Amino acid sequence: MAADLTFYTNPQSRGRIVRWMLEEVGEPYETVVLDYASTMKAPDYLAINPMGKVPAIRHGDAVVTEAAAICAYLADAFPEKGLAPPLGDKARAPYFRWLFFAAGPVEAAVTNKALEVSFPPEKKAFVGYGSFDETMDALERAIAPGPYVCGEAFTAADVYVGSQIGFGMMFGSIPKRPGFEAYFGRLMSRPAALRAREIDDALAPMPQAKPAQA
Numbered sequence: 001m002a003a004d005l006t007f008y009t010n011p012q013s014r015g016r017i018v019r020w021m022l023e024e025v026g027e028p029y030e031t032v033v034l035d036y037a038s039t040m041k042a043p044d045y046l047a048i049n050p051m052g053k054v055p056a057i058r059h060g061d062a063v064v065t066e067a068a069a070i071c072a073y074l075a076d077a078f079p080e081k082g083l084a085p086p087l088g089d090k091a092r093a094p095y096f097r098w099l100f101f102a103a104g105p106v107e108a109a110v111t112n113k114a115l116e117v118s119f120p121p122e123k124k125a126f127v128g129y130g131s132f133d134e135t136m137d138a139l140e141r142a143i144a145p146g147p148y149v150c151g152e153a154f155t156a157a158d159v160y161v162g163s164q165i166g167f168g169m170m171f172g173s174i175p176k177r178p179g180f181e182a183y184f185g186r187l188m189s190r191p192a193a194l195r196a197r198e199i200d201d202a203l204a205p206m207p208q209a210k211p212a213q214a
Helices: 015-025 067-077 092-114 121-126 132-143 156-171 178-188 191-203
Strands: 005-009 030-033 056-059 062-065
Touching (some): 015 191, 132 178
Antiparallel strands (some): 056 062
16 A cells, blocks of 8 residues: 555655645555755656656556645545545535635745735736735635635545645744634644644755745
């Protein structure tokens, strides 16, 4: 089974999201740590991900890239773990909604803010997320009912949404709103989250967060 599931990562990357998801799944997996300057751009890995980026997984003959897609895939590949609402469950609507909201509008809004990209008001309609503040408000409303995105049940959506919020608050690209801090704190108390952090920290400590700019 270990040889059937291979995880390609670097501990200073979004691979940390997938590490956490793999620990939640709890199945054995092989880890391949890649270096940004060499093995990540080598022909062997480019055959897996032509973008030369991590994370990626190989599960048998299937290859999946993109952290949100990997989380969704693993939840469906191991349904007995209960990390995705089953077919027919009304919780699948918020599950997919907020998982891909975090991968789309949140990712774009946070990236543009970090790069100080701005748009004139008349161009707002061309920006999928509208504005940074609107995106943060929507994200906060999504987690407000709690304790998780789908209500009482923890799912793969929480792995991805929580990781986005956690990374954002760490690096100052997402504000430390009380709702975000409470939600992320709940997630980080999970045994799988603690194991994942311990594994990746042992491989390479995360860089220190830079103070947020005013």
